[in-house]
Amino acid sequence: MIEPLMHIWYGNIDDIGFLAHDLTDPDTLIQNIRTNHSPTDIDGIDIRQFALDKGIFATESDYMAALRSLTIARAKHLVKKSIGPDQLIISAIKALDDTNEITNMLSERLEEWYGLHFPEIKLKGEELAVFVAQTCSRDNIEADDSLYEISRTSMGCSIGKSDEDILKNTALTLKKLYADRAKLEDYINNSMQELAPNLTTIAGGLLGARLIAKFGGIKRVSEVPSSTIQVIGADNALFKHLHGRATSPKYGLIFSHPKINTAKWWLRGKIARAFASTVSKAVRVDYYSGNIMENLESDLDATIGHIEKKYPNPPVGKGKGKETSKGQEQWKNDRQKSTRSRGNRANTVHRKSNVLDTNESRHRKV
Amino acid sequence: MPETMQTIQDGIYSIKIKGSRRIATLARKDSSLRIWDPKRSKLGVMVIKNISIPIGRDSRVLYLGASSGTTVSHVADIAKVAYAVEFSPRSMRNLLETCKDYDNMIPLLDDANHPERYSPFVEPVDVIYQDVAQRNQAEIALRNARWFLKDDGYLIITIKARSIDTTANPKKILEAEAEKLTSDFEIFSKIDLAPYHADHLAVIARKLPQEAEEK
Numbered sequence: 001m002i003e004p005l006m007h008i009w010y011g012n013i014d015d016i017g018f019l020a021h022d023l024t025d026p027d028t029l030i031q032n033i034r035t036n037h038s039p040t041d042i043d044g045i046d047i048r049q050f051a052l053d054k055g056i057f058a059t060e061s062d063y064m065a066a067l068r069s070l071t072i073a074r075a076k077h078l079v080k081k082s083i084g085p086d087q088l089i090i091s092a093i094k095a096l097d098d099t100n101e102i103t104n105m106l107s108e109r110l111e112e113w114y115g116l117h118f119p120e121i122k123l124k125g126e127e128l129a130v131f132v133a134q135t136c137s138r139d140n141i142e143a144d145d146s147l148y149e150i151s152r153t154s155m156g157c158s159i160g161k162s163d164e165d166i167l168k169n170t171a172l173t174l175k176k177l178y179a180d181r182a183k184l185e186d187y188i189n190n191s192m193q194e195l196a197p198n199l200t201t202i203a204g205g206l207l208g209a210r211l212i213a214k215f216g217g218i219k220r221v222s223e224v225p226s227s228t229i230q231v232i233g234a235d236n237a238l239f240k241h242l243h244g245r246a247t248s249p250k251y252g253l254i255f256s257h258p259k260i261n262t263a264k265w266w267l268r269g270k271i272a273r274a275f276a277s278t279v280s281k282a283v284r285v286d287y288y289s290g291n292i293m294e295n296l297e298s299d300l301d302a303t304i305g306h307i308e309k310k311y312p313n314p315p316v317g318k319g320k321g322k323e324t325s326k327g328q329e330q331w332k333n334d335r336q337k338s339t340r341s342r343g344n345r346a347n348t349v350h351r352k353s354n355v356l357d358t359n360e361s362r363h364r365k366v
Numbered sequence: 367m368p369e370t371m372q373t374i375q376d377g378i379y380s381i382k383i384k385g386s387r388r389i390a391t392l393a394r395k396d397s398s399l400r401i402w403d404p405k406r407s408k409l410g411v412m413v414i415k416n417i418s419i420p421i422g423r424d425s426r427v428l429y430l431g432a433s434s435g436t437t438v439s440h441v442a443d444i445a446k447v448a449y450a451v452e453f454s455p456r457s458m459r460n461l462l463e464t465c466k467d468y469d470n471m472i473p474l475l476d477d478a479n480h481p482e483r484y485s486p487f488v489e490p491v492d493v494i495y496q497d498v499a500q501r502n503q504a505e506i507a508l509r510n511a512r513w514f515l516k517d518d519g520y521l522i523i524t525i526k527a528r529s530i531d532t533t534a535n536p537k538k539i540l541e542a543e544a545e546k547l548t549s550d551f552e553i554f555s556k557i558d559l560a561p562y563h564a565d566h567l568a569v570i571a572r573k574l575p576q577e578a579e580e581k
Contacts, residue, residue: 048489064447064470071472071487072465075458078475082455 086218089191093209096184103177110170117156117167121147126178132171136164198282198293202275202300203257210253211279222280222287230254230276254279259304266314267307274303368399376422377444378402378413389413391443395467400443404562407437408497408524411562417555420520420570421445426491428514430478430506431498433457435464435471441495442471449488453477453498478506481513488514495522499529504546511550517575521551527565536565544569 048063057063107125110132114121118138123131135141137159138151159167189205196218199208214232215221221229231238233252240246250269254276255261263271278300285293368381368390379390381399389402389410404410412419421427425445432438432450434457442448447470452458458475465471476484478498491514496507507523515521525543527536544556544567551571559566 067487068465068469068472071474072462075462075473075475079455079458079462 084217085191085195086212089188089195089209090213090216092184092188092191093206093213096181096188096206099177099181099184103174103181106170106174106177110167110174113170114167115156117159117163118151118154119156120150120154126175129171129174129178133168133175136168136171196283196286197290198286198296199279201297202278202282203254207253207257210256211283214253218283218287222284224280226273226277226280229279230272259300263304264308264314267311270307270311271304274300274307374413374416375418378419391440393467394443394470400440402440403436407440408559408563408566408568409437409440409495409522411559412522412557412568414562415557417557417568417570419522421493421495425493426489427493427495428488428491428510430494430496430510432461432473433497434460437495437497438471439464439468442468445493446470447472449474449484449491451476451478451484478510481510485513490514490516491519492516493520493522497524499526501530503529504543507547508550511573515573517573519573521547521569521571521573523547523569523571524559525567525569527567540565540567543567547571550574 048060052060052063057066107129110128111124114128114132121128121131138154138156141147141151185206188209189200192200192205192208196208196212199211202208203211211221211229211232212218215224231249231252233254234249235252237246237249238252241248251260251272254272257275259275260268260272278296282293282296285291368383369385370382372380374380374389377391379392379399381388381390383401389404390399391402392398393400402410402413404414409419421441421444423444423446426447426449427441427445428449428451429438429441430451432452433454435450438448438450438461448468449472450461450465451474452461453476455475458473461473465473472487474484474487478496478500479502481488494507494510494515496503496510498506500506503523503525507521511519511521525540527539530539530543544553547553547569550573552574553569553571555570557568557570559568
């Protein structure tokens, strides 16, 4: 559809320097058309007038109709081209997060609801959903079941057939949601393995998919520096830092990876940096060549090993905060406190200048 | 049916419907009345504030940042032709739906930073309307004006303070951006789009006659 219309413009019009092309790629063609003619000529060509003068179109409305069909076809073609397999994965991971939210909400609701009939039951979540879907009424519990005794003396209300049916209905929905969640995870892991095998090796399917979703596409992830990958997701902390009111965050989304969140606290920042840089390399290879990188994970583990060896002990220094042993005690206590007080602590203690003055070892590059 | 209907300017009407005053245009396809919502359309805010819009029945308009097509459709109702440039494929999907009802709307899935890429489809225009939320808004306007805007043509540009710099004072940012336009334009009016859109400024300017320039 797009070809015959394009030829009307770009066909045999070579008396003013247009090149007659065999149409393959609309984009190259378009790039050629004015830039080739006269790059310094500000007025360019009045395409409409030109087309009418040359008799390509009889009337203005003929021209408009052709232009409209052409541009609509071109726009559709470009829209189609813009959707890659990473877009499907992005929607899947968002569906997974939505499903999680819904599942949590509904499972809480089922607990409350079923608890009216059988409050003593200790089951939650998926187990409860399975139980309610299968058994539901206390009267259905067999004598040899471990729950039999407590069901006989329950303080819960009795339920009729219609109550039982509707409870089972919700429980079945919840059961399906749990199963869907698992299916989505499998789908994402498999798709990620196919789309970006190196990234999946390092970060895992889910974290990899989350990174791609955050950036809006795998191409974007391959374009940014590794430091961006390191902190993406820590938006509040990042902007606070950029506005000069806090130190930089050490990690964002990537914190969910065990290599970082199980590491010793004084090594996390360094490990996060090494991890992000490996992720960056992996995703670039995945996007551009699709080759499998050997030793990707073992090299990262080796680097982490070096970091652990180099800094076996937490740093102790002159400044306030985590450096002192008193500060460490404080830090351990803080972990149990609410996030709000932790945030306030970040403001008052870890001012940028403070940290730079005191303990240099914390900022020594690995 | 509206209770009253007055013409504000050619193609734009002020109507009273169920007691409230609204602005509207007539649909290109079937001349049905289309209410123009200023909450979703910054150009609509300018109309409501009684600013005279330099778009008429014979105007050829280049619209940068067409998005899903809400404001463009009103422009297409009023003007002769609207070239709608939009960068996002997702928005273009909606825009293409809107295009079905218009024989004078030309969709272009392109980056407004590169006017050379859509130049084969766009002729010299009378008006450039720009509503892109980008840091280099002024640069985009200047570049597109040099490519496509006739001498004495108009530029209508909406500037969003937060797109330029999320931290600094909005008033200062807006003044600075408007300043950048003065190299090629004579600024006619500056309109604060509050309360409909916070920290937004609309600027209407006229292109100064140019000698040979580089693009």
